[in-house]
Amino acid sequence: MEWTKWKxxxxxxxxxxLYIVYGEEEQLQLEIFQxxxxxxFAGGMGDWNWNVLYGHKDMELxxxxxxxxxxxxxxxxxxxAVRTCDPVPADTWNALAQWLEHNEAGSTxxxxxxxxxxxxxxxxxxxxxxxxxxxxxxxxxxxxxxIMDHAKTIGVNMEQDAAQELARHTGxxxxxxxxxxxxxxxxxxxxxxxxxxxxxAAASLAPGQTEQGAVFKMTEAMAAxxxxxxxxxxxxxxxxxxxxxxxxxxxxxxxxxLLAARSRHGQPWASIAQAMGExxxxxxKKAGRYSGRFSEDTLLKAFHKVVxxxxxxxxGANGEDVLEELVTWICRQE
Numbered sequence: 001m002e003w004t005k006w007k008x009x010x011x012x013x014x015x016x017x018l019y020i021v022y023g024e025e026e027q028l029q030l031e032i033f034q035x036x037x038x039x040x041f042a043g044g045m046g047d048w049n050w051n052v053l054y055g056h057k058d059m060e061l062x063x064x065x066x067x068x069x070x071x072x073x074x075x076x077x078x079x080x081a082v083r084t085c086d087p088v089p090a091d092t093w094n095a096l097a098q099w100l101e102h103n104e105a106g107s108t109x110x111x112x113x114x115x116x117x118x119x120x121x122x123x124x125x126x127x128x129x130x131x132x133x134x135x136x137x138x139x140x141x142x143x144x145x146x147i148m149d150h151a152k153t154i155g156v157n158m159e160q161d162a163a164q165e166l167a168r169h170t171g172x173x174x175x176x177x178x179x180x181x182x183x184x185x186x187x188x189x190x191x192x193x194x195x196x197x198x199x200x201a202a203a204s205l206a207p208g209q210t211e212q213g214a215v216f217k218m219t220e221a222m223a224a225x226x227x228x229x230x231x232x233x234x235x236x237x238x239x240x241x242x243x244x245x246x247x248x249x250x251x252x253x254x255x256x257x258l259l260a261a262r263s264r265h266g267q268p269w270a271s272i273a274q275a276m277g278e279x280x281x282x283x284x285k286k287a288g289r290y291s292g293r294f295s296e297d298t299l300l301k302a303f304h305k306v307v308x309x310x311x312x313x314x315x316g317a318n319g320e321d322v323l324e325e326l327v328t329w330i331c332r333q334e
Contacts, residue, residue, distance in 0.1 A: 002138075002142055002145065002146075003028070003031070003138075003145070003146050003149060003150070004145070004149055006032060006035070006133060007031075007035055010032070010035040010036060010039050011035065011038070011039060015039070015077045015079070015108045016108065016130070016131045017100070017105055017108060017109065017129075018100065018108070018109050018110075018111075018126065018129055018130040018131070019108070019109070019110045019111065019130055019131045019132075019133065020111050020113065020116070020126060020127060020130045020131070020132045020133070021033075021110060021111065021112050021113070021133045021135060022112070022113035022114065022115065022116040022132075022133075022134060022135065023114075023134045023135030023136050024114065024115075024135070024136070024137075025135040025136055025137055025138075025174060026135075026175065027173075027174035027175040027177075027178060028135035028174060029112055029135050032110075032133065032135070033081060033083070033110075033112065036079050036081055036108075036110055037050055037079075037081070039076065039077065039079065040076065040077065040078070040079040042076050043073075043076035045073040045076070048073045048078070049073060049076055049077065049078045049079065050078075050079055050081075051067050051078075051079070051080040051081070051107065052080075052081050052082075052083065053067055053080065053081070053082045053083070054082070054083050054084050055082055055083065055084045055085040055086065055087055055088040056084075056087050056088070057087045057088070057089060058089075059087075059088045059089070059092055060092055060095075061092055061095040061096055061099060064080075064082070064092075064096050064099075064109070065099060067080040067082070067107065067109070068080050068105035068106060068107040068109050069105075069106055069107075070106045070107070071106045077107070077108050078106060078107040078108070079107055079108045079110060080107045080108070080109050080110070081110045081112065082109070082110065082111050082112065083112045084112065084114075085111050085112055085113045086113055086114050086115065090120045090121075090122060090123075091122075092122075093120060093121075093122025093123055093125075093126060094121060094122035094125075095122070096122065096126065097122045097125035097126050097129070098125075100126075100129060101125070101129070111126070111130075137172040137173075137174070138172060138174065139172055143167055143172055143177075144160060144163045144164060144167060146174065146177070147163040147166055147167065147177060147181070148160065148163050150177070150178060150181055151163075151181055151185075151194060154181060154182060154185050155185065155192060156181075156184075156185045156188070156192050156193065156194050157192060157193045157194070158181075158193075158194045159195065159196075160282075161195075161196045161282045161285065162194050162195050162196045162198070162199050164196075164282045165196045165199040165200055165203070165282070166180060166181075166184075166199045166203055168216060169199065169203040170203070180203050181194075183202065183203075184198060184199065184202055184203065187201075187202040196282070196286075214233050214236055214237050214240075215237060215242075215247065215250055217229075217233055218230055218233035218234055218237065218247075218327075219250055219251060219253075219254035220254075220286070220290075221233060222251065222254060222327050222330055222331055223254055223257075223258055223287060223289075223290040223293075224289075224290050224293075225290075225293055225331045225332075226331070227327070227328055227331035227332065230327050230331060231324055231327060231328065234247070234320075234323055234324060234327055235320070235324075238319075238320050238323075243319070244313055244319025244320060244322065244323050245310075245313055245314075245319065247323060248306065248309060248310055248313070248323065251306065251323070251326065251327070251330075252303070252306045254287065255299055255302050255303060255306065255330075256276065257276070257283055257284055257286075257287035258287050258290065258291045258294055258299055259291075259296065259299045259300075260272050260275075260276055260284055260287070261284055261285075261287045261288035261291035262291040262292070262294060262296055262299065263296065264288070268281075269281035269284050269285050269288075272284050294333065298333045298334075301333075302329075302330050302333075305326055305329060305330070306326070309322050309323065309325075309326045
């Protein structure tokens with residue numbers, strides 16, 4: 001379930017008696033937990049209407065029954081949340097499923113698991129009775145929607161191109177996404193808009209994204225004809241273990257983006273991106289900032305240089321030297 005859907009359900013719709021929340025995306029689990037807490041406190045009786053337990057290997061049915069016993073005070077639900085349910089023994093789940101089947105709990109019960117063992121009889125029974133939400137990494141459009149929606153919750157606006165740029169930096173790690181959004185909100189203050197330029201200037205790279213982020217920065221520096229920075233990043237990538245033959249296609253891609261932007265002639269960016277097989281129009285629009293610095297003839301010559309570089313490396317030439325020569329040639333063309 002996407003972020004906006006479960007948030008709307010928790011805050012605006014009648015709650016079900018039982019929820020099971022599981023999955024490895026801890027940031028989503030935390031946000032769901034906090035949303036249920038806010039729902040319980042909404043009517044001003046949170047001290048009574050909110051109860052938190054932590055599962056453990058000796059947990060018994062009586063602790064669950066005590067947690068869900070009693071009706072809510074005020075107009076809102078009474079909610080019992082049980083974190084870290086994974087160590088709870090199978091016999092307790094069997095007993096809880098049987099108890100819930102024959103008794104009406106006074107509270108909504110929310111169970112949080114890291115992983116869910118569907119082989120256990122009690123878990124199977126509880127799943128059949130519950131609303132089950134899986135917390136998994138968001139990717140693609142779902143990740144972009146999460147970024148833009150979460151930006152609104154901290155009081156800033158973020159357009160899709162800025163969200164795309166941030167996703168390039170952070171990857172799908174939502175806890176890192178949230179941390180970077182908070183940092184960017186401070187960076188643009190007193191403005192309430194985070195644009196792609198702000199992301200590019202201030203966002204950090206997540207662990208594991210460093211090489212990928214440096215590739216984008218290297219090809220952009222090349223497009224901007226910032227020769228010193230492009231060559232520096234090229235050497236940084238190769239020193240980090242990136243293979244020159246893997247970098248060459250990304251240089252070729254940047255040249256194709258520049259040529260597409262250079263020969264746009266009023267076509268919509270989205271149409272150009274679709275024709276090129278890009279997932280969004282942001283890379284083409286970004287290349288458009290620099291496309292006027294190259295003639296079409298120069299770009300066509302650069303493609304020929306790429307072919308020669310590929311041949312030389314496959315014949316045994318030093319890849320780092322070949323790419324430095326290629327990048328330098330592209331940067332210095334008038």
